Amino acid sequence: MLDPSFYPVFLSSDIATQKMFALVAALAHDTLFFDFVYEVVRxxxxxxxxxxxxxxxxxxxxxxxxxxxxxxxxxDYTLHRLGAAYKTQLYEAGMLDGNRAARARSCARFWTLRWSAGCKTMDMPLWSMRLRG
Incomplete structure (x- = not known):
């Protein structure tokens, strides 16, 4: 769950940015998914x-x-379902879109959201947002 201060930004954002917020929230909540994105997608x-x-x-x-x-x-079935769910979430957020321009926009939104959340470097984990008071 993201900090309530994100709600106004979320509600005033376009659908693509809202999908990116949902992805960031999922990454902050699910450490295995975060590891997958950090280790594989990154x-x-x-x-x-x-x-x-x-x-x-x-x-x-x-x-x-x-x-x-x-x-x-x-x-094995659980791992297959998790992998499919990860791919679906990334695809829906625009991170796996075959369209290079759409993916570039999604990546830019992703890193912008990280920056606004206080993650000032690429290597700072998203879950660190939860650690700040």
Whole structure:
């Protein structure tokens, strides 16, 4: 959940920005999803790769299973559904759109939202927004 101070900005924003706010809220709430975006999607953006593959998702979850007993206990079906949900959320927010211009606008909104939330560097995690008083 984002700070209530974001509500007026959210309500006065266009739909694309509202979708980005929803993505930021999901990232702030779900640390596994945050890790996925930070470790997989961010890397893809840095490399300029346009496609997020099922193999990328499988590798991410395989690594997380090795790091966490909780994730290791997830069934294959659960991991498949989580991967599909992550892709859907990113697609709906415009982060996985095949249209390079739309994705660039979404990325710019994403980093602008991070900046306005107090995350002053690319490497500062979104969840740090929750840690400030």
């Amino acid at each position: 890397e893809k953006m840095i490399l300029g790769v346009d496609e997020l593959t099922d193999a990328d998702i499988r590798v991410f979850f395989k690594d997380k299973q090795a790091q966490s007993e909780k994730v290791a206990a997830f069934q």
